[in-house]
Amino acid sequence: MSARFGLRSAQQASRQSSTGTGFTFRSRNPIFRRYQGTASNPAAETVVPPQQSLFQRLWTSEVGIKTVHFWAPVMKWGVVIAGASDFLRPAEKLSLTQNLALMATGSIWTRWCFIIKPQNMLLAAVNFCLFLVGTTQVTRILLYQQSIKGTEGALKSMEQDVVSAAKDVEKKVEAKLS
Template sequence: MSARFGMRFAQQTARQTSSTASRTPFQFRNTIFRRYQGTAANPAVEGAPAAQQSIFQRLWTSEVGIRTVHFWAPVMKWGVVLAGATDFLRPPEKLSLTQNLALMATGSIWTRWCFVIKPRNVLLAAVNFALFIVGTIQCARIFLYQQSQKGTEGALKEMEKDVVAPAKKLETKAEQKI
């Protein structure tokens, strides 16, 4: 008999057992689950040895498996990391320093927190560390751009002293002679 728990399976089982007529649907469902626990039809129960379980069954029954938020939160958060990484293509003058500082802070705080919580979630720690790295790179790009702008402004002031000021003096002398 297959281990499918669909409507057709429940109807067939209800016809086969006459004692289930007096039970409520909830009790009936518990009877079906108890019947198949620990058998070859369902080796993914807690008492079954890990060697008999396939990789998918171990992922399915794990504390941080694919049925839990511990798996799907990091998967969805990779979208934030990719969005931050696509900003590598943008010029630094169009980047937001506060946004990237927030990414950097979020990544660092939550990376630490992922090792404190139980169960320890390494997938979430990895995505948060990547978020911290992306924020750090973007903040470094912004700071380097701002430093280059300050250097450019200083160079312009020196050029004004060296070139523009004498040119203005020559211009005023030429106007006086005319």
């Protein structure tokens, strides 16, 4: 009983001392109080909020656990993991347009994460990783396509060599028969 009485006394005393400071407490729960100063009383801005636990800070943050700013990046990691799992697939089975889209999406949204308010570093990190995955896959696809073109050129020159060698052998056989 004395602990409750002490807490109530402290709350009443803080309310009485804060009546002239330009801010009031509207919440009954002291953990979720917002301390706001006014331009008429800059001293009110120096009030230090009570120390919160890590969970309380995560819960009450603008980008905390109970907001879409937290859950959207968490779910987007699935897209990054799916793109990274394609590292094990051969390059000829990858889609260039799909990976270009991943690369573009990652770069555009990484930049956007620094413009929007509140800035969401978790979303910026997942989008940057998406950009890296897309860039890696696009590079693999382009290198594969270049090697195919190089191989086709080499095959054509080898084919021409074989055809010319066959014609030479054919001429020599005809010369011996005649």
